[in-house]
Amino acid sequence: MSHARSTREIRSARPGDISGILELQTEYFVGNLDREARKGGFISSTFTRRQFEEIAQDVALLVAAEHTRIVAYLCAASGDYYRQFPLLEALRQRASDMIYLGRRLDSYRSFIYGPVCIARLQRGRGLLGDLFEQLLRVVPTAYDIGIALISKDNRPSFEAHVRKLGMTAVGDYEFGDHRYDVVAFTVPRAPHQSPVESPRSA
Numbered sequence: 001m002s003h004a005r006s007t008r009e010i011r012s013a014r015p016g017d018i019s020g021i022l023e024l025q026t027e028y029f030v031g032n033l034d035r036e037a038r039k040g041g042f043i044s045s046t047f048t049r050r051q052f053e054e055i056a057q058d059v060a061l062l063v064a065a066e067h068t069r070i071v072a073y074l075c076a077a078s079g080d081y082y083r084q085f086p087l088l089e090a091l092r093q094r095a096s097d098m099i100y101l102g103r104r105l106d107s108y109r110s111f112i113y114g115p116v117c118i119a120r121l122q123r124g125r126g127l128l129g130d131l132f133e134q135l136l137r138v139v140p141t142a143y144d145i146g147i148a149l150i151s152k153d154n155r156p157s158f159e160a161h162v163r164k165l166g167m168t169a170v171g172d173y174e175f176g177d178h179r180y181d182v183v184a185f186t187v188p189r190a191p192h193q194s195p196v197e198s199p200r201s202a
Helices: 015-028 049-058 086-097 127-138 155-164
Strands: 008-012 060-066 069-078 110-118 145-151 168-175 178-186
Touching (some): 015 049, 015 060, 015 069, 015 110, 049 069, 060 127, 086 178, 127 155, 145 155, 155 168
Antiparallel strands (some): 168 178
């Protein structure tokens, strides 16, 4: 294990982590970045402190902590929770038009993955993969798949999730003046559970 990894902790967020999460969110929100800075990736959605706390209770809010500093976070919440946000509710409404593993997205028990944010100096060190692996460990078994949206202007994020994490592009949609790719991934099942391909209602 590298020294960088030995000082890094991937875990569920604690109440004291929210301030660090909010700082990262402010720094990497697309509206706060110039055109050049956006080339490295950005986040399209922002949340309040209370909303982050609710996300942590809904599905998962994970962080990467290096010493006492939060250097990355990953959100995951149910479609029911995220429907309060118009961008994410639009994704829910389009789910019936998209196919994953031969089935419509809305036929799965799904949650919405993201946003995920990693500090610029921490990128390229395996953090995204570490956060994703931890998510798959902690996500409730009530879910079959995760679904994520990625701005078409955010190619670094699309490449990272499809090429590195192995997510599958299943479609796209338009919201406002922007277009978004939609990707999906399977939540691993325990040996005694039915495979995701088995028909289940949403």
